[in-house]
Amino acid sequence: MDPIFVNSKKALLNLFSAFLPDWTVVLVSIFISIGAIMVLGPFTMMYLTWFERKLLGRIQNRIGPNRVGIFGLLQPIADGVKMLTKEDIVPEGADKAVHLLAPIAIVIPSLLVFSVLPFGRNMTAVNLNIGVLFFLAVSATTTLSIFMGAWASRNKFSLLGGMRSVAQLVSYEVPMVLSVVPVILAAGSLSTVDLVESQGGWNGFKWFVFTPWGFTAFITFYLSGVAECNRTPFDIPEGESEIVAGFHTEYSGMKFALWYMAEFMNVFTVSGLTAVLFLGGWQGAPGLPSWAWFFIKTYALVFVMMWFRGTLPRLRVDQLMGLAWKFLLPLTLVNIFVAGLWFFIPDLRWRVGTAVALLGLTFWALMALNRTALPEKRTYEFAE
């Protein structure tokens, strides 16, 4: 059951190698991987929209979509047909070429990062030796596409959304990258495959999240990841109540759908990378196949993201920046130090004690320093 996808790919390649020259078999192998990702990405996106709507509905004591197909399972297809047949409106003053390019440009990095995710044992499309770096670098280019779309729309709300998006993504990139560092220290590699394999052991449960520094890094990375996806409570680039729809105000039809496709694929890939870095990727109890473990963990994290959306209101811009620069950044820096100490101190009890003490102290200090300055409670003598 475990290597079912790997074996089916091998069988296909054997079939082709019977009548094709060797060099084309390599190409076919590449195309099979690409094809799998190109199907998985949009398919994931379609069903994440369904999942999110169902989940938010349940949180709000509603049923959610249930008209199209059983449990509303065909809803994403109906939405897709609707999006495709809608009129595509381009504002008169817009920069037409960039306006068209931006939604296309944002989908590409979102699809590219799928290639370094290890979906299961031997199921990584490309085993890059700088996989994590590739992921972070490529996903950071979404900022550019968002700003392209915002600028090309020639709309004040769009531009505001784009500016906010740039500020937010650049800020959260810093704690996000810094929280990966301890994991890389521990694994001694940047390759996503090696990272997962270094978390094997303890019957498949030797995940980084079970160490003090791993847990801290997991939280900081995940929060930054939610911010990177522009999702609630960090969705100020598209805050409906403030700036209409932010950077995609002037988009309609399939271009609008592409923005959402990129967002939902980012949700999936960021959750996937979090699972790979901290939750052991496809490692798990031997009962289930490795890819099932990966998807269980990823979807659990996706669930938490949507749970956030169902719970938390949008942060203010200054609160958002404050969280990144005044809380997450110092915490991740201390965390790197703690991880360094962890590998320096030989005795287990001592290193756990030091790590917990240092992180707890930092957390307490940061909470104390970041406490909102509440004005003294005023009493109105004559108003009583």
Add this chain to the structure above:
Amino acid sequence: MLGVLRGMGITLKNFLASYVLPRRPDSLETGGIVTVQYPEERLPEKENFRNFPFLVFDGTVDNIRCVSCDICAKECPPKCIYIVRDTDSEGKPLKRPKVFDIDFTVCMNCGICEEACPFDAIFMDHEFEIGGPERQKSLVYHRDDLLKSTAHFQKIRPTDFAAIEERRKKDAEKKAAAQATVQAAAQPKPQTPPSPQP
């Protein structure tokens, strides 16, 4: 920080409760799904619900109570009622409408027609699912579309029906009695002995 966790707890509780608790439209306090999937499921109609007037007939369609007095048409604030009195073959006016049109695109469901009617001929219905393919013709309801039996009225508003029937019966008795005295005064009654003069 703690507040965030508590909020997450509340949303999770609602999420889980929506699967466990029975679906009730009044479960806002307890949790559980409150959606009523309208075309398939309906809330029970409230008796005091009033929407769109209809004309009442007793027993058969010919026995329409309306005498086409035109009071409702005059009282109607948006003027959505149009009545033409019926005539017999000699051109003599009859006590029933030939045309009774209500334009439901104009009707604002105020219920003044019901209050104004001295003959208990027009009442507010429980109808709310009207619709048409265009804006003008299909929502103008004619006399035959508006006619509904007293049984229907009794079904939708039993309390009002009982009160009105009571009053009508009393009125009828009083009228009969009055008629009897009028008749008694009009013609001398040979059977009865003249009352003794003091």
